[in-house]
Amino acid sequence: MTSRPFRQTADPIVGAAIGSRLFPFSGKPDGGRVVDFRLLGVVEAWSRHERIDLGPPKQRFLLAVLALKINQPISVDRLVDLTWPISPPPTAQHAIHVRISKLRATIAKRNRDGRAIEILTKGSAYVLQADPMCVDAHRFRALVADARAGKNDTDKMSLYRRALELWRGPPLADVASEIADQLCAGLEETRLIALEECLDAELRLGRHRIVIDELTELVAQYPYRQQLLAQLMLALHRSGRGPEALHAYKTARLRMIEELGLEPDMALRRLEHAILLGDPCLDLAGPGPRVPAPRLPAQVEAAIEVDQLTRRFGEVTALDQVSFAVAPGEIVGVLGAPGAGKTTLIRVLGTLLAPTGGSFAIAGVPSHRGAEIRALIGLLPAPADQPGHLTGVETLASCARFSGLGRTEAWRLAGRLLAEVGLVDVAGSRISAYDRELRCRLGLATALVREPSVLLLDEPTSGLNPLAANRLLDLIQQAATWRGATVLFTTWEPAEVAYVRARQLILDRGVAQRCEPRDGVTLARVSSHGCC
Template identity: 45%
Template sequence: MFRILGPVEVWWGGRRLDVGAAKQRFVLAVLALEVNHVVPLDRLISLTWADDPPPAAAKTIQAHVSRLRTVLKTAAAETDGVALVSERTGYELRADPMSVDAHRFRALVEQARHTDDEHAITLLREALDLWRGEALAGTAPDEVRYRLCHGLDEARLVAVEDRVDAELRLGRHREVLGELTGLVTAHPTRERLVGQHMLALHRSGRASEALEAYRHFRTRLGEELGLDPGTALQHLESAILRADPSLELPPRSARTAVTTNRVAVPRQLPTDIASFASRSRYLQELDALLPRDDDAVPRAVVLSAIAGTAGIGKTALAVHWAHRVADRFPDGQLHVNLRGFDPQAPVEAGQALHGFLLALGVDPQAIPIDLEAKAALYRSLLAGKRMLIVLDNARDTEHVRPLLPASPTCLAIITSRNRLDSLTARHGAHRLTLDFLSTDEAVALLTTRLGRQRVAAEPDAVAELIELCIRLPLALSIAAARATTQPTLTLSRLAEDLRDERARLDVLDTGDIDLDLRAVFSWSYHTLTAQAARLFRLLGVQPGPDISLPAAANLTDIHIRSAHGLLTELTRAHLLDEHTPGRFRFHDLLRAYAGEQAVEGEPETQRRAAIHRLLDYYLHTSLAAACCIDPHREPITLDAPQPGVTPGAITDHEQAVRWFTAEHTTLLAATARAARAGFDVHAWQLPRTLGTFLDLQGHWHDDEDAGQTALAAARRLGDRAAQATTHRGLGWTYTRLGRYADALTHLRRALVLFRELGDHAGQAHTHHCLGFVYEQQGRYTEALIQAQHALDLSRATGDHAAQAWALNALGWAHAELGNFQQALTHCHHALRLLRDLHNRDRDGEADTLDSLGYAHHHLGHHTQAIAHYQQALALYRELGNRYDEAETLTHLGDTHHVTGNQAAAQEAWRQALVILDQLGHPDADQVRTKLTQLDPEPEANASHGHDSAE
């Protein structure tokens, strides 16, 4: 038995063999991992010396193999069919795969997936007992061990999770609870384990601990990766919260004294705004908060914007609504502008109380000096009265606390740029989140200010003005004021002036400090702590539409916990919006202001260093995510990240997809910024790491733009390898877009460069891409030739994954030429290679299963065809590979159609059409034609398919 799941050992005939020192044991382990396959000599050398081999490396490997061969011969292992043989390109260990513990482990795990829970537990325990520690322990550096064993390590954890699932289904939650606690501690970001732990806790009567485990996981995931828990875990939390009976096991039987002057009723509301935008939704929400005669609880209403941004119209809404309901408060309305963020000194609570007491008729000589005494008198005078109090522009909760009424017949409205969380928590205030204007509300505001005729005369300019002013009431009001004071200024010209982001704040500068956007923003900015102000400035130079918590920490070179506190300070000040958990953004006008503050407050070297750190974070994290999606991608060497950069720890496919989904727009913006700022290495490498995700999701136009940026950067660097790689990437993307002439131009240039560089792997991949172009053009003989070139080169490099891709391409080309038996032979060979890989290539498996289905279909083996298509679909859906999912759905529909199952054919084609329409792919027309031949209303089919997909 060859034992590599722990310290490398060989046992034969009941005794342990001496297989030498660490490097010799490592060589044996690599050969055992790839048992019955030739391991190329250059690969053995690269792995054994971690890409830094000595001059005599080949002779050293030869000596190791010779000694190992002698050990096996002495132990008479050859009589059991074991042999260590030399081949032209490398060495091969020939043996029964079940004599290698790693392969036996995988076989047992596979068996467990096809039996009942009790037997599965036994098989999985047997499989896991094969592990005696880290695979290859003590023989290789961590980096090399990770390259070789990451897939095995992941399979080990999955096996543990599978066993725990089976135990939970059998009602053994108490038995596994202690084990799960330890597992979650060891693997705190592994969602499946967390879910199992939560379920075990819940079933053990510890629901509150289950919910606390979820909250702890959500916080950790957000801080470390800027991600939310997956949908399944969110649903589990919801089910525990509502004590969903489905979480419980079925029954066992079903299982396996102040004087006041008489004064006029105070009516202190400011003048209502004639041009007030409707805001009907918020007015209705406020109406619902009006006190009733039987109310027993005082009300306090907080008006805030999305993160409370300045200029959103908080005061306008408060004052307008107060006028609307003034008659409901016959004892009066009090108002004070607390100037919490004004450049002058704010109005303190004591000052405001003094004014309110005077308005309520208290003799000036009777007003107490002490703040608490003033507040007590104020509350006493309001008792039993129906009064409305508007506290405008508060700084924080303490600013308004003494001004809150205690009588349930009164109502207080508080406006603030801060969220006033403690006012909500301690005083039961209702937070009203005030959003930007709707488009209709913005048009109404401009119509009121400019007149119906002028607005109607330039509808396109009006629409552009609204978007450039981000539907912010203050910005629109300033723009309208400029147009009003300059009657000859067309709205089109005003919109043109606003298009320049760098000058937009200048255009919206009125000279009036109360209406100048810079001044209004500055009042919030200058209340920040020094660290929060620095973060705000640097966020003004980050390239994306939003930013995650880890990215912000890397941008500013601070600990993630410190970054979280500063981001919270910015959101509370309404200078930033946490639009989804862990992701932050500000609107374009605030972004422009932050950028100006960065130029004024941060030296150019500091701004450039911040961008460098952020680009390093994105690049290194993107590569980690790309490797999880495609473990067999061609390697790319990155420079070490800048000091202070902590890349995200992406460890599995699901996390990688979620990270790319959240970040890909930002990564595209980062690529463009890198090119503009002279970070050309980042500008070509970022698209290289992002490309697989963009291809899977069908974002081919984005991939094209990024690829062109990358190619220009590679040319500026004079890096021919980077140029070759980028030409090939563009060739693939143009093939996806149906631009075959452009694809061939780039791929042929890539091939020339790879040949000049002597890069056989690069050539093989490029031949594969050329074959794909020819296949798409219907030039199947040429596609066959390219696939054969790819196969020959891949065999020379010893790349089994690339060999499998080439064999599948050969099979597909043979199928298109009518050679279906040859197609089956090549594709079955490809599938065997793919399933023998240590890091599973699910996309390659899915492609090959689709090819097998296609060949079986044309041979009339319709049952086999459908089975292969369904397996391919399951893999494509796991991967999020939308285009190939649509292609396989089309093939599946074709088979159903031939067998006479028209309903199944129609459903498969409908689902394919929905995806292709969403991708904007030209193949949609072919599928629509198929549906039209079954049903004369293809558009109805498309919409019906969309509904069913949702």
């Protein structure tokens, strides 16, 4: 058994502070115990604040075995086997008798009325007869049972902690380690389960920040106990440390695969998913799922209204008196050859460039109120550079933080958006490992961070093969429908506009071209220069 750090109890007479229900014979400050046997750590016995000398290790081991099996006869043969598992000496039985009689004498000195604690001989067996509560291991089990029956989480936590404080180290720490491991395996398992149950209660009580340190140590000590890992992940997630929760999962998963050839169990995988999704069921007092609602005022007729918009770069007129309008919830595809002015249009509407002439409004907000417009739009400028050293979830969470969300909220939103664009499986991977399609999806998710009511996407499918482009268009359409958002996107491909049944706006050398409506395509209002 490996040695582990344990909490030390402050009081040398462990259990003196424990409730009287566990000590039916108590009535004195030390619980009324004549002798207090301690097996949870180095084997010790105490009497009235004094440590009793129990003799050499083999003698202490004998007492420990009798105390573990208190009030149960143990045959001398069994005591010999336990004391000398391999080749006992010919004098083994005699040695047991001698040591037992020494222990008897030691205990008798402290046991003046001769009844409370005795080592009795029963045929060819010995039995330690005493109140089981004289032994810390039995007090521990009793406290754990009490904790399980506790009427609320506060009581449970307090009882579990008292039980766990009885542990000073591995049971029978200084005697016959292999045999001690066998004898105490159940106790050790009960300790770990009690610890998990205690931490569950503490998490329910909202003590997630307080238990992170302890859980981090425990996960390092017991890497295959998935319940502890789940608790650590939950505690980190609730503390707004979602990336660390996912990192802990990833590290543990790799270790399990490498060392055991096993994947984490389903519950843990579901938890990882729920953290990525920002699932409100992980919250303490969970608010309902946050469903973004369209934020356009009901009275707004046009989500985008462009009037005689002009943008010049020196001699070049990139946009030449462009006018058009897009209704709330509509999707419009801006088509045009290279240099037609598509990017300039997106950049002007996205307030990245000032118009040279004309005006526009987003959801009724005029172009000179840039900050208000930026709060309404989701902008994907092309080509968007994404920092390759960050993971997908980190990128989105930092965008969300930048947009003003708190840490926890930002993390949740990042998880939800990653799920929305189908990036859950690569959320924790660095962007440098993403292919073009994954980067485009992440770009879309980035544009959705502010829960926009108008999406301005410059060539969102750039560089994708037709199938991947269609998948991305599906996502754009879905995101727009779900939010009731309006979309203006640019492309070189008329087929993409048709694919999402969008209206088209054709730009030709900065001029919006008039075109006729086609069957089945609903048109929005078109100004004298606009085309759909």
